[in-house]
Amino acid sequence: MTRFLLSRAAGAFVVLMAKSFVIFALIGLMPGDPVDLLMNANPDATPEDIAHLRQLYGVDTPIFERYWHWLTAAVHGDFGFSRLQHRPVWDIVIPALGNTIVLTATAFTIATVIAITLGTIAALKRGTWIERAIGLLAYTGISIPAFWLGLMLIYLFAVILGWLPAGGMPRPEEGIRGIFSHLALPVLTLVIVEIGAPTRYARAAMLEVLGQDYIRTARAKGLSSRRLILKHALRNAMIPVVTIIALGMGNLFSGALLTETIFAWRGMGRLILEAIMGNDYNLALVCLLFTTAAILLANILADVAYTKLDPRIGLGGRRK
Amino acid sequence: MSPILQAENLSVRFPAGREGWFGPKREVQAVSNVDLSLFAGETLALVGESGSGKTTFARALLGLVGHSGGTMRFDGADIAAMNRTARQAMRRTVQMVFQDPFGSLDPRLTVASIIAEPLRIHNIGSAATRRERVRALLVQVGLPPDAASRYPHQFSGGQRQRIAIARALAPAPRIIIADEPLSALDVSIQSQILNLMAELRDRAGLSYLLISHDLAAVHHLADRVAAMYLGRVVEVAPRDALFDTPAHPYTRALLDAVPRIGAGKRVPGGALQGDIPSPLAPPPGCAFHPRCPRASSVCAVEAPVLRVLAGAHQAACHHPLEIAA
Amino acid sequence: MSAHAEESVSVWHLRWLRLKRDRAALAGAGLLALLLMASESAPIYEAWQGVSGVDADLLSRFDPATAQHWLGSDDAGRDVFARLLRGGQTSLTIGIMGALGASIVGTLIGSISGYFRGRVDMVLMRFTDFMIALPQLPILIILAALDLTKLGFSSEFIRSGSAGYWRIVVIVTLLGWTGVARLVRASTLALAEREFVLAARAQGAPAWWVLGIHIVPNAITPVIVATTIAMGRVILAESGLSFLGVGIQPPATSWGSMLSNAQELITSAPMLAIWPGLLILVSVVAINFLGDGLQAAFDPRSDPR
Ligand code: SF4
Helix, strand or coil: CHHHHHHHHHHHHHHHHHHHHHHHHHHHCCCCCHHHHHHHHCCCCCHHHHHHHHHHHCCCCCHHHHHHHHHHHHHCCCCCECCCCCCEHHHHHHHHHHHHHHHHHHHHHHHHHHHHHHHHHHHHCCCCHHHHHHHHHHHHHHHCCHHHHHHHHHHHHHHHCCCCCCCCCCCHHHHHHHHHHHHHHHHHHHHHHHHHHHHHHHHHHHHHHHCCHHHHHHHHCCCCHHHHHHHHHHHHHHHHHHHHHHHCHHHHHHHHHHHHHHHCCCCHHHHHHHHHHCCCHHHHHHHHHHHHHHHHHHHHHHHHHHHHHCCCECCCCCEC | CCCCEEEEEEEEEEEEEECCCCCCEEEEEEEEEEEEEECCCCEEEEECCCCCCHHHHHHHHCCCCCCCEEEEEECCEEHHHCCHHHHHHHHHHEEEECCCCCCCCCCCCCHHHHHHHHHHHCCCCCHHHHHHHHHHHHHHCCCCHHHHHCCHHHCCHHHHHHHHHHHHHCCCCCEEEEECCCCCCCHHHHHHHHHHHHHHHHHHCCEEEEECCCHHHHHHHCCEEEEEECCEEEEEEEHHHHHHCCCCHHHHHHHHCCCCCCCCCCCCCCCCCCCCCCCCCCCCCCCCHHHCCCCCHHHHCCCCCCEEEECCEEECCCCCCCCCC | CHHHHCCCHHHHHHHHHHHHHCHHHHHHHHHHHHHHHHHHCHHHHHHHHCCCCCCCCHHHCCCCCCCCCCCCECCCCCEHHHHHHHHHHHHHHHHHHHHHHHHHHHHHHHHHHHHHCHHHHHHHHHHHHHHHHCCHHHHHHHHHHCCHHHHCCCHHHHHCHHHHHHHHHHHHHHHHCHHHHHHHHHHHHHHCCCHHHHHHHHCCCCHHHHHHHHHHHHCHHHHHHHHHHHHHHHHHHHHHHHHCCCCCCCCCCCHHHHHHHHHHHCCCCCHHHHHHHHHHHHHHHHHHHHHHHHHHHHCCCCCCC
16 A cells, blocks of 8 residues: 555656646746846936846856756745745745645545435436436536636526625635635535536446446345445445546536636635736646646645555556 | 478477566477478368467568578578578468468458558559459369459358468468468368369479368378478378378377378277366476377387388377388 | 448448437437527528628617617627627537547547557546646636747737637647547547458558448447537537636637626626527537437447436
């Protein structure tokens, strides 16, 4: 187990390094460079100043060298300054990360529970209108643009009904109620968008498990349906579903980015968008790396959960 | 007379994955040190149970699987040392007919494109001459010329095998390697294809390397026969010598399983016992000893080598059966 | 016999019969065709009604729905219906182009990976995994915001209208090929063992010949299904990018960029936000229905919806 985790972590680390370089290189291709941006803000600068600054920022050195500089600084805990907010990147990223985790973890939990429930119901009520309705719901979830859904929810609940705030963060004086009311719409948006695929997988997995011999045997032995489903089928059907959901973390994050933008939720997604649009290189880079690291971590956890849930599968996904 | 196609000490190994997770890499020795020659105009048959390495041997000759040891010669020249032109020329000359007439024809191509494919790969003729050639070939293998514009699935198994044969004949080869060309066909069709192969051989002076476990077909078509067991050649002999007086207990057992071929006396109940061992762990000594009725203690320790018993009759056995001189 | 005749011409007939019975898939296909035709006829509609989906008309801002403006006009006095048609033109063709691009790249990488195996396969598949695990949307945004002059493109080209369009197509292609690549690789691994492939290899046929003539045409089934599914994803990605302001740039328009515009007007003119989103939803649902129908029709073992 330890050995498996270590080898996975080592693999993830290599991937993370590769990604940090790719992202670093891509960001270097974005419009302008730090010196140009400083110059625009300061019309009195002389050509000598510019040359000095360029050297200071290392703009003209080759990309590998710049990357190496950045990496060594990052390893020492120095992620640089945000150009837009004039604060260390670290101080900005941590609260945003917290906000995103609150949002996505809530949505993730709710979506998983609902998806498994709906998928199971759909499988058990095979061929009825209930199955068809659940199927349609799943379809809608897969097909709906997250930002449009958010807009529609704002229009309905904030503009027409006036029940919930249209967006923004809860203020401390609003207490627990404020947290719930501000979370409600973004979470609902994410849940609807994320629910489609896992519901369909849960249904398919459940159908497959129900068709297997040992379930038929158990039925023939007279185990009651309800206990049977809970004890045998559900557990076995959940394995692929959990994996699918965890592997979809990257997707969840893309949804979160759009949702946070719509609802002015101060999370990583919104921060990334602002950083990219505002040419805030350091900030964008660090945000993206954190996100990538989180996705890789989720994938490793999915593997572990997969093996924990199914004793037949050895670590590494090989069937014994 | 010198052979046109020759394998010297040829071996093929396949990786077989690891034992467990971090265990040692394993290998299957599919073909072990095979020496065989094919002479111009003759038909050499390879017989043996499935898993004996016949097909792998043929595929190694065609370069479809890499070999791990030994030499292959074409007209005396080492194939490994050939340049691209010479190798392409050889590939033109050595054609193959596969076992499964459903799998060996691309379902998305017309019969004309299938038959003309070797011509196109080897850049033979113009589009018009190729079209002519396809029609001539179709007639030659007994199909109507209008078959050219149809698709493989519109034909029966026997007809499809005729198409496959026409494809093999297209670049005017000297050698055809036929890997179980009959086993996927209905019994009633088998003899037709067999007769077609015999007729084509006589007309075009072809050499065949015929791989088959159908001893009746082998008896009908072959001039010489080689028996293989677990990747090794255990006996080679002219057809009549092998069928009438097999020297190797394995060959004997193969023949005993099919009565009424050849004149040799049959021992009832002498057919093969048990399964062919896993090629991952071949038995030491003579690989056949666990199943051999004549096995002695030396058989479990020392591997017998192929040696001449009489004339062209060779066998690899410590205690060969008596043969006619 | 029948098992082998599977992938032949008659099989396409069987598939068609199966697809014809799938009402959801047929409805999806019909709807999609209708949307495509309607959006392609935007200029005809504009000429006929004497309206414009492009030019501002400040005298008729926020007009209600009338016989002339079927769905009213927007904040710049442009006809909403005509604008929806023009937006559809962009969104749908980007969906088609992006999906085609993704399936071409995916087919190339997947078939090469599956045919050569060994080290080539390992490198290509690691690369695919790498692409899959990237946080897609942020990378899309960065790609959309890249300064193309740093890559050596001329600035005239970048400012031209079609550059914005093709930039989006290229971006969605770059990130969308992975699913196709995996499917094609799996098919290639199986096909490479088939005897008709061995027959061609025994002739000394070069790899491009075997791949182009035997493997890819026989692996076309998963490619078609994956392309259809990719099209829905591409449309969603484009609308997201345009909504965030990094996709289709004015004066060109897409459903996503219309939504971007409508966001601030949600309280005063909600219909401006409702229509484009509804069209995105309907097209993507239609595509997914079609994709599932194709999958079921092509793979009789897959379970019928
Ligand atoms: S060598 Fe021994 S075991 Fe092998 S075939 Fe001959 S008699 Fe049998």
